[in-house]
Amino acid sequence: MPTRSPEVIERGIGRLQERIDALTSLDVQALKNEIMPPELAALSAAIADTLERCFGKETTAYRRYKPATALRPLKSKSYSNEFYFRQEVRENCVRSVALLQDAQRALREDIEDAKHVAPEQIFPSTTLSRRVFVVHGHDDGAREAVARFLEKIGFEAIILHEQANQGRTVIEKIEAQGNVRFAVVLLTPDDVGRSVKEDELRPRARQNVLLELGYFIGKLGRDKVCALKRGDVDIPSDFAGVVWEKMDDGNGWKLSLAKELKAAGHDVDLNKAF
DSSP: OOOOOHHHHHHHHHHHHHHHHHHHTOOGGGSOSSSSOHHHHHHHHHHHHHHHHHHOTTOHHHHHHGGGGOOSOOOGGGGGOHHHHHHHHHHHHHHHHHHHHHHHHHHHHHHHHHHTSOOOOOOOGGGSOOEEEEEOOSOHHHHHHHHHHHHHTTOEEEEGGGSOOTTOOHHHHHHHOOSOOEEEEEEOOOEEEOOTTOOSOEEEOOHHHHHHHHHHHHHHOGGGEEEEEOSSOOOOGGGTTSOEEEOOTTOHHHHHHHHHHHHTTOOOOGGGGO
């Protein structure tokens, strides 16, 4: 998560306090005994929004404190008995307050930490590594075309099988290329496969290519990975949110790749793309 200023963190602490005050002042006796009273629904949504603003969506901290949004009773007997219904709502509110107070303590620690951290030095984009990892399957022509294009526009193409083994496993060789700030993944129809629910075999990329695609998305972020798809390749649903560039015969992919590199902060002369 990006570094936040103490002022921004203080505002987050204040918003959390507003949610805590709303929980402690909630009139449980006035709630209707139903699956999700509107008062609880609104308060739960407000807590979720505040946590997302403070910690970011789906971060480790967000997931730690997300149970604070669970205010409605879960026990089925609560819906047939007013006493049990209100008792469980009170218990949920107490738990939620404790979690939000813990979130406030974590943010206060962030403020203390920020006071003792030197300002981060910002380097110009020209200091970014010019090494680009090329993930490929069995299509040697596609691999060579991408590697030569990268070299043409001033980058060094890192191809795994060209690196010395030094007794390392494949994943260790990948990890050894630490000074890489961008990856190009070639999805070419090298294999065929199907789901057990389907009858027809479909072209697929090599399994190692999909593994390395996931690795570099996790390591660099989706905006630092460009996937080039050649032909009709079946894409796993887990990667449905990834943007693919079509590796067309007209070489339009070269401009697309150059633009992706530029958007990632690299200095790219688009005039060299052709």
